[in-house]
Every structure is written in C-alpha cells, then in structure tokens.
Amino acid sequence: MDPLPSHSIKVFSSSVELHRFILQKVGPESLVIVPHRRLARQLWHNQRLASLAQGRAAWEPLPLVTLPDWWAGLFQSLWPPYALAPRLVRLALWRRAIAAGPPLEGAAPDLEWARALDEAHELLLRYGLPLDNPGPGEPALVRWRREITRIYGELLREEGWLTPGQLPGYLAAALEKQDLPLPAQLVVVGLKDLAPLENRWLEAVARGLSVTRLLIRGNPDNLRQGVVLPDRDEEMAWVASQLLESHREGIPLHRLAVTSPVMDRYAPRLAKVLRELLGPAVGENGCAYNLSQGPTLVQTPLWKAALLPLTFMAQGERREDLMALLLSPYYQALKPHQGYLASWDRLFREKRVIQGWEHLKSTAAGSFTGIPALGALVAGLDELWSHAPLPTAAGKEWTAWLRETWKRLGFPGVLEEAEKIPFERTAALLADFTRALGEEVFPAAGALSWLNQAAQDDTLPGPGVQEAGVQVLGWLEMRGLDFERVFCLGMTSAALPGAPRPLPLLSRAEREQVLGGTQESQDRFAQEQFDTLLGTAAHLTLTRPAQEHQEPQVGTPLFLQAWEQRRLPLLSRPDGAWMRVPAVQAALSRPEGSLAPRELQGTISLALPAELLITQVGKALGCRCRFVLEDLLGLRSLAEIESGLDPRERGSKLHQVLARFVKTAGFNLPPEEEALALLRQAARDVLGPETADVHWQAEWRRWFGDEDTPGLLTAWLARERERLAQGWRWLDAEVAFEGLARPGWPFTLRGRLDRLDFHPEQGELIVWDYKTGTLPNGAQVFDRREEFQLPGYLWAVREGCVTVEAAAVKVLCAGFIGLKSTREDHLLHQDFAGNKDRWAEVLSAWEEDVRVLGELLTAGDVRPAPRPGPTRPDEGACRYCNLVLVCGISRKPRDEEAEI
Incomplete structure (x- = not known):
C-alpha cells in the first residue's frame, strides 16, 4: 500500500474514485474522518466485498469516524472533571439565565427563546465569534442576548458543564499538553465547508501528524435531465415509477437513491407513495426501500398517547383530551370499557360540557350506574387526577406521577415491532428529563412543554433497513456516497439555493461571517453541495413541481439545461409501473362515479310507535328516509361543541321565556315598565345559573338592549301592545296536546302550540308558532305546501285536542311570529291575511299526506324523497341534513345551521 501524501488536498470527480482511493491507500494506522455514518457503512460494505473478492477470510475494518464522534472519544479518554451538557440541561440553564437577566422589552422569552439562544450560542462558538464583546450599533435584541449569554456561561462553569461548541477548545488545550491519543495519519473526507473552530482544530492536529483532505467535485455530464411535473404528488409518483423501471433494467434497489434539499417536506408523503408502488419497506421478499430519517418522537402516536394524562391536566381538563385517553388503544385498563366510554363523547357534546373533571364526571355519572367495573374505573381515574401534583411540582414528581398513571392504566400494552423504538425513546427521554430537570418546579403545562420540546429534537429512523432497498436520504447525507442513479426532488430556486438562514439573535456583522447567513454565502454553499452531489452517480435526474400552493415555481438556477414537461395522472393515464397498484386498477376498471353511494332502495321492517310528535311527522313529510334514520334508528351526526350558543338552544330558551312571561302576566299585557320587569324576571328564571x-350575557343584551339600542324583546313587547290595541287577546301559551287521530293514520300525534290568540269581535282564533329563523312565505305554505307543522297544530284545535270555546270561533287560522332580529322583516306577526280562506284546503291536503306517509312507513318504504327536493345548494329538505352519504341523494354541502 502506497503511503498517503502529507498535508495534501486531493479532489475526485466521483464517489467511486474516492472509495477506490480510500480502500487502496488508507491503512489501519490512519484515522478517516467522514461527514456522516452512512458513508462509513458504505465504505465498510465495499471493503468487505473487496476482501471477499481477494479470498480473505478476515480483515480489519477501516477506522472511520465522524468528527463529533472522534471528539467525544477523545474527551472521554481524558477522564475530564467536566461533563458534556445534554440538550435538556442546556435549555434549563438558559431558562434560569433568562429569569436572572434583564427583561426584554416587548417580549416574554419562553422555551422557544431558550432554544433559539442555545442554537445561536453553539453557532457563535463554531465560528469563533466573541460572545461578550458588543459591536458598534448593535440592536437591543443582540445586547440582551450577550447579557443572557454571560449569565449562562457563569452557570455552566458553576455546575461543571461543557457545551458541544466548547469541546474543541477544551481538546485543543489538551492537545498542546500532548495528552491526546492521536493516529499516525488523519484523512478528512468531504468536509470542505468547515467552520473556523473545526479548521483550527485540524490545523493544530496537523502540526504533529499528516493530514490529507479528500474532496469531490462531480462531473456536470452526470446530470442527465430535469423534469417538471404539475405538483408534488405527480412528481413523487413519476420518480417512484422511474425507480421501478430502473430496477427492471437490472439495477439493484440499493444502488438507487432519492434525495432533496427539502426532504422534510417530501418524506412523509414519499413513504406512502413508495409503499403503494413497492409494498412495505421490509416484507417477505426482502427490503424494498428505507428512509434515513423518520418522524420526530413528538409526531408519533405512541408519544402523544403517553402524555395524554399530563396533557389532560395541563390543558385545563378538556373533554377532547379525556376522550383521547379513554379511547386510546395503548391503555389496556380502559379497553374493555371503550364501548361504553365512547358514548360519553356524545353525551358531553350534547350537554355542552367543555372541560373540568368534576363537570365531566357528573355529566357521565348516569351512564355507569349499575355497571360496577365502569364505576370502579371512574373512581380510579378520580384518584389519579386527585393525586396529580398540582398546581406546581418538581420535574421528578411529574415524571413519577406519569409513570404511576401508566402503570395503573396499563400503558402501553403489547406493542407492534415499529412501536418498540418510540417507546424505548419515550422511556429514555423521561429518564433524561428527570436527571436534567428533576429539581426544577413546573406547572403541568410547563412540564408538558419541556417534554414535547425534547421529543421534537429526537428524530427516529425511517422505515426499512439501512443500506437495503432504495435509499431515501437527506441532502447532506448524500456527501461521498456512491450510487448508479440518483433522483433529486423539489429542485426549485426556493429550495436550492434557498433563502439565507434565519438568525434573528445574531447581529448583521455576525451573520456575514456565518455560513448561510447571507444570500451570497448561501449561494456559495449551495453550489459547493451541488458540485458534490454530481459525483454521487453517473446518472442524475432533477425534478420539481410546476407549482406549490397554487404558486408557480421557478427551477433552481444551478441547472443550466432545459426542463422537460411531464404528466402522470394516475387515475386517468397511469404509466406501466403504476398499473400494478390495486387502487389504480380499481379506478380504471369502473366508470367514473360508480363508487358514489346509491339511493337507498327496497323496504325494511319498521316498528312504528303508536304516537309521534308533530315535529317528527313534519320531518317525515320532509323526508321519510331522514325520519327513519334519525328518529327511529337513532343515527345522528356527532354534535360539535363550538364557541357561542347553539342556534337551536338559543331558540328554545327564547320560547320558554315568552311562554313563562305570557302565563305569569295572566294572559294580559301589563303596563310598559311592569311588563318589561316581568319579562326580565321570566328570562332570569329560564336561564338560571x-x-x-x-355567551348568555351577550344574548341577554340582544334580548333587552341598552340605552342606545332597543332589544329584541323590548321591540316585541311594543308589537304585542299594538296587536292588543287592535282587539287581540292572549288565550293560552305552551299548550300541550295528544291523541290527534284521523281516519287511515296508523299513529296518533301529540305536540305543543307556542301560543293561541283570539279576537272576540271578529271571532278569529290564530295559532302562533314562534320562529327565530327565516320565516316561510305564503307560496311555501299554501302553494307548495312545504310547511308541515302549522297544519298539524290547526288540526289539533279543530279536533278538540286543545280546549277552546268552539262556539265563539268563526275563523281558524295560523301564522308565525318572527323573532330573528329587530329588523322590520324579521320581527313581525306573519298571519297570511290574504290566504285565510285557504287553510281548509291546506288541512285536507296535509291529512292525506300523513295518511300516505303512514302507509309507506308501514310498508317499510324508506327511500329518500326530500320535499322540497335539493334543486339548489341553499334550498330543499336536504339543506340541513348530514345523511347524504347514507341515503345517496346528491347535494352540495352547506355549513349553516337551522334555528328553531
């Protein structure tokens, strides 16, 4: 083996040449510094193949190590009196430094600030920039950073910690004393853009031994094409199909690679695309692909489930956090009862219980009466919450309580293979948190924030086995690796060269000295990395989307050739590779729209109640399918708890207030001040606590107004006074009735009238229905007959189900009292004066409609027949229905909600 030249720099045009040189020239007496561990593993694999080809039975692996790993080994060899501060320890010290330092005007520094300070501190150390010396004209933020950094440095020294950025300086001092074990030769691979601190270290090492630098500047001819596709999805689908095509040409999967300067934006979706086309990462037929980086720990379902008890306490005992815990598959003690527990969510939503364990528990109390096991479970939860170290506690107390909660609730149970690493990392992180912050005092929200922050910094390995299958790698991980074909995703100008690094805590002068701190520096770094990438394979393909988020994208300026336009619409014109995917096959084998739900057909056996509410019959006349599904079968959409008041609840309360007022007044309107006082008291009685x-306070102001604005109910009183002056009298309110029957009806009807008014002189009796929503017009009531409740109320009066002096009644009619707002067209008595002679016609038609409805329901005919039909998105019986996916009627969604 020829000796390496001393203190030299050698540039290669490809990774193949680099690998060959290392295998032939570097011996066991040398130490090789590589930019990342993937390159070390690829070199060891190549060394193994070369040794086997030469007939060797054994060989000594090349000494390959990354620069941080080498430093860590040297540091441990010194048996130092200091320890390297873990990330959590550093953040805790920054937190203390912020608390001890001066306030920052206009800001409240929190954990995110501590993280930013730590990153800035390490960066300044790497680039050898002064930490304490202020520069001329520095902004207040930078001056504040220097002061906090000074306090932080004192805390580090007092507690015997070193940061990663201080380690090279500590080792350099030991190097001068010749206390470090050094190799005979040092080979540095691919590290061209070293920071000043790292360069100074290598210069110091070079005074005592030979240092050779090996760099790559790839051949531009390796760049074969640049392809533009409409969006990221088609871009990834096209690349996936090219990977499969390359493999069919005989290229082993592990000799193919995919990378991107913004791989974090592509990786989650790309993993799904590869799974659709190639199957699982590791399957019965071997390894298809692997991703070098997976999600962070904080993104995994297991981590989120692990912290659910603490999340429940930290976020104000919210309903959604409790339900997430109760229905989590990881808590084994809860699983046998999850059928019952799932019903609690609907109960909480319907009762509008948002948070608070005591409120949630009392609301659900009736659901576990008579179920001892469920009652014991609730008692156990009650004990866990009561023993939570509230309001504040030391970090070790929070982790101890969380572990006890896991034990009591059976977390995590039997885990899948892919979940074992996240659980191991979770347990290790809790142990690190206890060591680093065990004595720090936090509220529950503070402990949760710190744990999530730590989990955010813990990146898990992606699916697959390293070095097996297609290699999906980050941009910097490609340095020095060797493949046959490489595909580069997302090659837009926004991604490469991209914008300068956001360094808000650095001054302008400092940013100019940091790599990527200015656009010029960022452009230079991007060009050097691109040149290195060109050496990774003899065939490189760049791809990019034509647009992102409906914004046109420009290709990277580093690609000087013409971009080719491509399309890959998977569901209309897929290429051959995607034809093997079942979803694509299914889409092509069925006509467009054939998978849409069809209308319900046929009949079912129904057990009709002997008595129905008028409102139920009104719903059935509007659509019997909806009536059957919602009222007979109980199929309803899950209620959502939204801010503000539910329109239906608001309307119901207003109905109750008016009924109480009319009855309390003895069906006689008192003088103005007395009437208003009586109306206010009725509202207080109805609303109670x-x-x-x-929200109800705001509704109160809407009802009663203030000095400048009249309220809805005060305006209503004025309208009622006008009506009474015309000779009308209140006859009754909230009048319940039952037993309404007509020939041919298979059921009787019951209901409740909002109010009855009578005009003694005219002999006219009118049935009123309060309406807080939009009023039906005359055409809807008399021509199209789309109002289904008023006729039922009139039938109840006509048939004697409601007691009135029938002899005095000459005219029987009905109408609406609009209570939507104080506008003239919203607050009115809609009595349909011009159509009073048509009520008999309406009643006769309604009687027949109910008879036909009864026959259809008795026969089990539940086909959807909305009345009126959904001719437009904003009308028809389907307007407020959420069962479109069940019944099959086609309509457009609408977000509005009806009021009573």
Whole structure:
C-alpha cells in the first residue's frame, strides 16, 4: 500500500474514485474522518466485498469516524472533571439565565427563546465569534442576548458543564499538553465547508501528524435531465415509477437513491407513495426501500398517547383530551370499557360540557350506574387526577406521577415491532428529563412543554433497513456516497439555493461571517453541495413541481439545461409501473362515479310507535328516509361543541321565556315598565345559573338592549301592545296536546302550540308558532305546501285536542311570529291575511299526506324523497341534513345551521 501524501488536498470527480482511493491507500494506522455514518457503512460494505473478492477470510475494518464522534472519544479518554451538557440541561440553564437577566422589552422569552439562544450560542462558538464583546450599533435584541449569554456561561462553569461548541477548545488545550491519543495519519473526507473552530482544530492536529483532505467535485455530464411535473404528488409518483423501471433494467434497489434539499417536506408523503408502488419497506421478499430519517418522537402516536394524562391536566381538563385517553388503544385498563366510554363523547357534546373533571364526571355519572367495573374505573381515574401534583411540582414528581398513571392504566400494552423504538425513546427521554430537570418546579403545562420540546429534537429512523432497498436520504447525507442513479426532488430556486438562514439573535456583522447567513454565502454553499452531489452517480435526474400552493415555481438556477414537461395522472393515464397498484386498477376498471353511494332502495321492517310528535311527522313529510334514520334508528351526526350558543338552544330558551312571561302576566299585557320587569324576571328564571355565561350575557343584551339600542324583546313587547290595541287577546301559551287521530293514520300525534290568540269581535282564533329563523312565505305554505307543522297544530284545535270555546270561533287560522332580529322583516306577526280562506284546503291536503306517509312507513318504504327536493345548494329538505352519504341523494354541502 502506497503511503498517503502529507498535508495534501486531493479532489475526485466521483464517489467511486474516492472509495477506490480510500480502500487502496488508507491503512489501519490512519484515522478517516467522514461527514456522516452512512458513508462509513458504505465504505465498510465495499471493503468487505473487496476482501471477499481477494479470498480473505478476515480483515480489519477501516477506522472511520465522524468528527463529533472522534471528539467525544477523545474527551472521554481524558477522564475530564467536566461533563458534556445534554440538550435538556442546556435549555434549563438558559431558562434560569433568562429569569436572572434583564427583561426584554416587548417580549416574554419562553422555551422557544431558550432554544433559539442555545442554537445561536453553539453557532457563535463554531465560528469563533466573541460572545461578550458588543459591536458598534448593535440592536437591543443582540445586547440582551450577550447579557443572557454571560449569565449562562457563569452557570455552566458553576455546575461543571461543557457545551458541544466548547469541546474543541477544551481538546485543543489538551492537545498542546500532548495528552491526546492521536493516529499516525488523519484523512478528512468531504468536509470542505468547515467552520473556523473545526479548521483550527485540524490545523493544530496537523502540526504533529499528516493530514490529507479528500474532496469531490462531480462531473456536470452526470446530470442527465430535469423534469417538471404539475405538483408534488405527480412528481413523487413519476420518480417512484422511474425507480421501478430502473430496477427492471437490472439495477439493484440499493444502488438507487432519492434525495432533496427539502426532504422534510417530501418524506412523509414519499413513504406512502413508495409503499403503494413497492409494498412495505421490509416484507417477505426482502427490503424494498428505507428512509434515513423518520418522524420526530413528538409526531408519533405512541408519544402523544403517553402524555395524554399530563396533557389532560395541563390543558385545563378538556373533554377532547379525556376522550383521547379513554379511547386510546395503548391503555389496556380502559379497553374493555371503550364501548361504553365512547358514548360519553356524545353525551358531553350534547350537554355542552367543555372541560373540568368534576363537570365531566357528573355529566357521565348516569351512564355507569349499575355497571360496577365502569364505576370502579371512574373512581380510579378520580384518584389519579386527585393525586396529580398540582398546581406546581418538581420535574421528578411529574415524571413519577406519569409513570404511576401508566402503570395503573396499563400503558402501553403489547406493542407492534415499529412501536418498540418510540417507546424505548419515550422511556429514555423521561429518564433524561428527570436527571436534567428533576429539581426544577413546573406547572403541568410547563412540564408538558419541556417534554414535547425534547421529543421534537429526537428524530427516529425511517422505515426499512439501512443500506437495503432504495435509499431515501437527506441532502447532506448524500456527501461521498456512491450510487448508479440518483433522483433529486423539489429542485426549485426556493429550495436550492434557498433563502439565507434565519438568525434573528445574531447581529448583521455576525451573520456575514456565518455560513448561510447571507444570500451570497448561501449561494456559495449551495453550489459547493451541488458540485458534490454530481459525483454521487453517473446518472442524475432533477425534478420539481410546476407549482406549490397554487404558486408557480421557478427551477433552481444551478441547472443550466432545459426542463422537460411531464404528466402522470394516475387515475386517468397511469404509466406501466403504476398499473400494478390495486387502487389504480380499481379506478380504471369502473366508470367514473360508480363508487358514489346509491339511493337507498327496497323496504325494511319498521316498528312504528303508536304516537309521534308533530315535529317528527313534519320531518317525515320532509323526508321519510331522514325520519327513519334519525328518529327511529337513532343515527345522528356527532354534535360539535363550538364557541357561542347553539342556534337551536338559543331558540328554545327564547320560547320558554315568552311562554313563562305570557302565563305569569295572566294572559294580559301589563303596563310598559311592569311588563318589561316581568319579562326580565321570566328570562332570569329560564336561564338560571347560565346568566353567568358570557355567551348568555351577550344574548341577554340582544334580548333587552341598552340605552342606545332597543332589544329584541323590548321591540316585541311594543308589537304585542299594538296587536292588543287592535282587539287581540292572549288565550293560552305552551299548550300541550295528544291523541290527534284521523281516519287511515296508523299513529296518533301529540305536540305543543307556542301560543293561541283570539279576537272576540271578529271571532278569529290564530295559532302562533314562534320562529327565530327565516320565516316561510305564503307560496311555501299554501302553494307548495312545504310547511308541515302549522297544519298539524290547526288540526289539533279543530279536533278538540286543545280546549277552546268552539262556539265563539268563526275563523281558524295560523301564522308565525318572527323573532330573528329587530329588523322590520324579521320581527313581525306573519298571519297570511290574504290566504285565510285557504287553510281548509291546506288541512285536507296535509291529512292525506300523513295518511300516505303512514302507509309507506308501514310498508317499510324508506327511500329518500326530500320535499322540497335539493334543486339548489341553499334550498330543499336536504339543506340541513348530514345523511347524504347514507341515503345517496346528491347535494352540495352547506355549513349553516337551522334555528328553531
């Protein structure tokens, strides 16, 4: 083996030449510094193949190590009096330094600030920039950073910690004393853009031994094509198909690579695309692909589940956090009861219980009466929450409570193979948190924030086995690796060269000295990395999307050739590779739209109740399918708890207030001041403790107004006074009835009238229905007959189900009292004065409609027949229905909600 030249730099045009040189020239007496561990593993693999080809039975692996790993080994060999500060320890010290330092005007520094300070500190150390000396004209933020950094440095020294950025300086001092074990020769591979601190270290080492630098500047001829596809999805689908095509040409999967300067944006979706086309990363037929980086720990379902008990306490005991815990598959003690527990979510939503364990527990109390096991479970949860170290506790107390909660609730149970690493990392992170912050005092939200911050920094390995299958790698991980074909995704100008690094805590002068701190520096770095990439394979293909988020994208300026336009619409014109995917095959084998739900057909056996509500019959006349599904089968959409008041609840309360007022007044309107006082008292009685709710307080102001704005109910009183002056009298309110029957009806009807008014002189009796939403017009009531409740109320009066002096009644009619707002067209008595002679016609038609409805329901005919039909998105019986995917009726969604 020829000796290496001393203190030299050698440039290669490809990774193949680099690998060959290392295998032939570097011996066991040398130490090779590589930019990342993947390159070390590829070199060891090549060394193994070369040794086997030469007939060797054994060989000594090349001494390959990354620069940080070498430094860590040298540091441990010194048996130092200091320890390297883990990330959590550093953040805790920054937190203390922030608390001890001066305030920052206009900001409240938190954990994110501590993280930013730590990154800035390490960067300044790497580039040898002064930490304490202020520069001329520095902004207040930088001056504040210097002061906090000074306090942080004192805390490090007092507690015997070193940061990673201080390690080279510590080792350099030991190097001068000749206390470090050094190799005979040092070979540095691919590290061209070293920071000043790293360069000074290598210069110091070079005074005592030979240092050779090996660099790569690839051949531009290796860049074969640049392809533009409409969006990222088609871009990834096209690249995946090219990978399969390359493999069919005889290229082993592990000799293919995919990379991107923004791989974090592509990796999650790319993993799904590869799974669709190539199957699982590791399967019965071997390894298809692997991703060098997977999600961070904080993104995994297991981590989120692990912290659910703490999340529940930290976020104000919210309903959604409790339900996530109760229904989690990881808590084995809860799994036998999850059928019952799932119903609690609907109960909480319907009762509008948002948070608070005591409120949640009392709301659900009736659901576990008579179920001892469920009652014991709730008692166990009650004990766990009562023993939570609230309001503040030391970090070790929070982790101890969390572990006890895991034990009591059976977390995590039997794990899948892919979940074992996240659980191991979770357990290790809790141990690190206890060591680093065990004595720090936090509220529950503080402990949760720190744990999530630590988990955010823990990146898990991606799916697959390293070096097996297609290699999906980050941009910097490609340095020095050797493949036959490489595909580069997302090659837009925004990605490469990209914008300068955001360094808000550095001054302008400091940013100018940091790699990537200015656009010029970023451009230079991008060009050097691109030149290195050109050496990784003899065949490189660049791809990019034509647009992202509906914004046109420009290709990277580093690609000087013409971009080729391509399309790959998978569901209309897929290429051969994608034809093997079942979803694509299914899409092509069926006509467009054939998978849409069809309308319900046929009949079912129904057990009709002997009595129905008028409102139920109204719903059935609007659509019997909806009535059957919602009222008879109980199929309803899950209620959502939204800010503000539910329109239906608001309407119901208003109905109750008016009924209480009319009855309390003895069906006679008192004088103005007395009437308003009586109306206010009725509202207080109906709302009760809900008057403390800010939303009901706002509704109160809407009802009663203020000095400048009249309220809805004060305006209503004025309208009622006008009606009474015309001779009308209140006859009754909230009048319940039952037993309404007509020939041919298979059921009787019951209901409740909002109000009855009578005009003694005219002999006219009118049935009123309060309406807080939009009022139906005359055409809807009399021509199209799309109002289904008023006729039922009139039938109840006509058939004697409601007690009135029938002899005095000459005219029977009905109408609406609009209570939507104080606008003239919203607050009115809609009595359909011009159509009073048509009510008999309406009643006769309604009677027949109910008879036909009864026959259809008795026969089990539940086909959807909305009335009126959904001719437009904003009308028809389908307007507020959420069962379109069940019944099959086609309509456009609408977000509005109806009011009573």
